[in-house]
Amino acid sequence: xxxxxxxxxxxxxKHFGDTVAVDGVSFVVPEGSVLGLxxxxxxxxxxTVRMMTTLTRPTAxxxxxxGHDILGDPAAVRRSMGLTGxxxxxxxxxxxxxxxRLIGSLYGxxxxxxxxxxxxxxxxxxxxxxxxxxxxxxSGGMRRRLDLAVSLIATPPVLFLDEPTTGLDPxxxxxxxxxxxxxxxxxxxxxxxxxxxxEADQLADNIVVIDRxxxxxxxxxxxxxxxxxxxxxVVTVSRPEDLEIAEQMLRxxxxxxxxxxxxxxxxxxxxxxxxMTRIAGxxxxxxxxxxxxxxxxxxxxxxxxHLTGHRAEDDLAxxxxxxxx
Ligand SMILES: Nc1ncnc2c1ncn2[C@@H]1O[C@H](COP(=O)(O)OP(=O)(O)O)[C@@H](O)[C@H]1O
Ligand SMILES: [Mg+2]
Numbered sequence: 584x585x586x587x588x589x590x591x592x593x594x595x596x597k598h599f600g601d602t603v604a605v606d607g608v609s610f611v612v613p614e615g616s617v618l619g620l621x622x623x624x625x626x627x628x629x630x631t632v633r634m635m636t637t638l639t640r641p642t643a644x645x646x647x648x649x650g651h652d653i654l655g656d657p658a659a660v661r662r663s664m665g666l667t668g669x670x671x672x673x674x675x676x677x678x679x680x681x682x683x684r685l686i687g688s689l690y691g692x693x694x695x696x697x698x699x700x701x702x703x704x705x706x707x708x709x710x711x712x713x714x715x716x717x718x719x720x721x722s723g724g725m726r727r728r729l730d731l732a733v734s735l736i737a738t739p740p741v742l743f744l745d746e747p748t749t750g751l752d753p754x755x756x757x758x759x760x761x762x763x764x765x766x767x768x769x770x771x772x773x774x775x776x777x778x779x780x781x782e783a784d785q786l787a788d789n790i791v792v793i794d795r796x797x798x799x800x801x802x803x804x805x806x807x808x809x810x811x812x813x814x815x816x817v818v819t820v821s822r823p824e825d826l827e828i829a830e831q832m833l834r835x836x837x838x839x840x841x842x843x844x845x846x847x848x849x850x851x852x853x854x855x856x857x858x859m860t861r862i863a864g865x866x867x868x869x870x871x872x873x874x875x876x877x878x879x880x881x882x883x884x885x886x887x888x889h890l891t892g893h894r895a896e897d898d899l900a901x902x903x904x905x906x907x908x
Pocket of ligand 1: 602603605624627631
């Protein structure tokens with residue numbers, strides 16, 4: 584059988600009493616690609632991951648992982664996936680190496696294989712020197728890396744990561760991104776949840792934005808940026824004293840101009856490349872010197888604000904304190 588999707592969610596619903604945590608979420612993740620499940624705190628990301636990884640049963644809907652139904656064959660689902668949850672699950676009293684050995688033997692892997700794979704994983708996650716220390720001596724970043732290493736010992740083809748970098752310092756975050764890119768290059772299919780737009784932008788081939796349990800947008804990072812709001816035409820004049828006359832000139836050709844004196848910049852709704860080229864021509868014929876003229880696309884931050892009515896960072900404060908270590 585040829586499978587094109589490593590992960591499929593089909594109308595997933597989850598109620599907790601009166602709380603509707605997930606309200607009909609569907610998506611597919613092509614084999615070997617990365618899906619970013621992006622949403623603010625409380626959006627339903629963890630609940631979706633828990634349903635897809637058979638940790639909690641959907642109220643309605645179903646899904647498949649590596650072709651196996653999460654309701655029909657949960658054991659096969661668990662054999663084909665790894666999961667790194669939001670809270671680290673490493674055993675603090677064991678060393679890094681012992682944590683790896685424990686999980687490896689739970690999977691029934693051959694001891695010689697476990698030894699070799701543990702060495703490789705500790706090396707890959709920059710834990711080789713710390714491998715024989717108990718995990719309680721590890722920093723937050725090291726625990727995250729050990730957690731990820733543990734979820735990889737059985738080399739699952741599909742990996743779920745729930746907010747893998749929340750609470751990590753920027754350097755550890757970039758290091759983890761590197762490791763994840765290597766995994767994907769080796770063929771792993773990745774679903775990661777994140778509140779960091781930048782992270783989705785960096786890693787994901789496709790993004791599904793969820794808010795209050797429903798999908799409110801999806802597409803490639805580029806498509807999402809295109810969807811949300813028009814691009815802006817931005818003109819930067821070289822001499823501050825030209826700003827006013829440049830503004831007058833621009834007003835004859837666009838609906839609305841915003842002037843920023845400090846930045847020597849004029850911003851107007853963009854009307855396409857041809858329009859911009861004509862305006863650039865007008866400036867070229869005038870005596871106004873420009874530092875720059877161009878189109879500015881909205882950032883993913885703008886997209887998020889546009890879609891949800893709030894910035895992603897608004898929700899981060901709680902998590903950061905909770906996971907700082
Ligand atoms: N075990 C639970 N019991 C009751 N409510 C829950 C439970 N788990 C999650 N919720 C609620 O479901 C909603 C979605 O939560 P969650 O999936 O953790 O969101 P996210 O991971 O996007 O922050 C939230 O309102 C949360 O309070
Ligand atoms: Mg969560």
